[in-house]
Amino acid sequence: MRSATTAAGALIRRLDGMAALGNTERAALETLPIEVADLGDHHTIVHEGDQPTRSIILVSGLACSFKILPDGSRQIVAFHHPGDTPDVQSLHLKVMDNSLATISPCRVGYVRHDVLRELCLRYPTVAAALWKATLVDGSIYREWLSNLGQRKAPARMAHLFCETFLRKKMIGDASGESCDFPLTQGELSDALGISVVHVNRTLMQLRSAGLADLSGGRLVILDWQRLRVFAQYDTTYLHLEGSISF
Amino acid sequence: MRSATTAAGALIRRLDGMAALGNTERAALETLPIEVADLGDHHTIVHEGDQPTRSIILVSGLACSFKILPDGSRQIVAFHHPGDTPDVQSLHLKVMDNSLATISPCRVGYVRHDVLRELCLRYPTVAAALWKATLVDGSIYREWLSNLGQRKAPARMAHLFCETFLRKKMIGDASGESCDFPLTQGELSDALGISVVHVNRTLMQLRSAGLADLSGGRLVILDWQRLRVFAQYDTTYLHLEGSISF
DNA sequence: CGACTCTTTGAATTTTGTCAAACTGAGTGG
């Protein structure tokens, strides 16, 4: 499986994975007015506090949602891969409670809220699929909460690596035992809630333990089975259902 | 404002707070077949891995969602107050990725999924309100992620206290500067991701700093302004919009 | 009264953070 190349294609594939779409729904999505844009790396797409009138579909690249605390520290609450709809919640929540930014250069599609709303009214299946997509996001948040709350730095990082590799694999963005994951250690620090220095040491630990290696923006899984066990990784929370399991 | 006493009343109030309901929707909800049950404390309602055919509306009491990790540790990912619908996600996600349990004795209402699904099809406003409720849950997860990832134990606990007090106040379950919050220190530990011993020390710290006091199952806010500042508490993520702000 | 869970306290240990500095590699402009 390869990533879809058009914005509509990416959206259709994602929603079809959530709830089987009929031909009418598919056709409606095909003709959806989507404005496409190519954005550079580290570009903030939506700011905390914004009141967007459109939502985003990520076509290619790596993006993230994050919150800035009053003291200036940052928590990355989600990574977004091609096919993701990182801010559909803004369809019902007026004010953004988090920011959305690219990490690598990204291609994104913009869909206006009123268009989406009308689509949801006309096609309940599409509404259900979009809703379900946000519910899977919620499930991932819960898993991340367990990860931050219960695991020590090495297992926590290993867990993120497992998730990333699996999600990349699902969309055909992983080749063999590796995939792109162009993060700086600082960004990893913001996602895992550990200091940059400790990220560096933990990375080396995973590397020398022969589990995984993240360097030069590429994640290499050195031993999937052992990494999985080490991270106590269980895929239930991704709600893959029909998909391939690992 | 007081907590609703009937299950339908609780549901209507909650959904009306999400999207203004019309009289037809309200009437439909009034006659919804809801099975009510009174449960004891520390009773698990739904287990991780279950495939429920109905969802729950919490009428009274305190409940929580949690995940058990393979090593036996537990992470509480959410607390539920009267009016909450703690497992609506099971409407679209087949397998529960977390467990749901009472903390104090609770009255809950059960609504069958097929009934809910039909309701959503007939009344898009109800569907939107339910969807929005799950989106607010998602927003709270994001805030908790920042809390676990970025704050040290004292501010982290203070943040939870702020949220709890505010949510209790919103549903009329707080009197003056205090509210019931019948948690053991062990449960607090599972929610905040810190050890029981450290919970105890942190509780005493907040108490002697004159910020807040949790003991005997009751949360007393000693100095709301200072507590708020200490916790860096910002209510945006609750998406109160029309409601009173603090 | 025991049996029990929950809370509190002390001391030793581990984990993680902070500070400071050196090192690396990819631009950039002279």
Place this chain on the structure above:
DNA sequence: CCACTCAGTTTGACAAAATTCAAAGAGTCG
């Protein structure tokens, strides 16, 4: 082509935060 900058990575030494272990109180309930 060479300094120069700059962001990112790596290292060491130290400090702080949090965990673990162990044991003693406190409260509740049969």
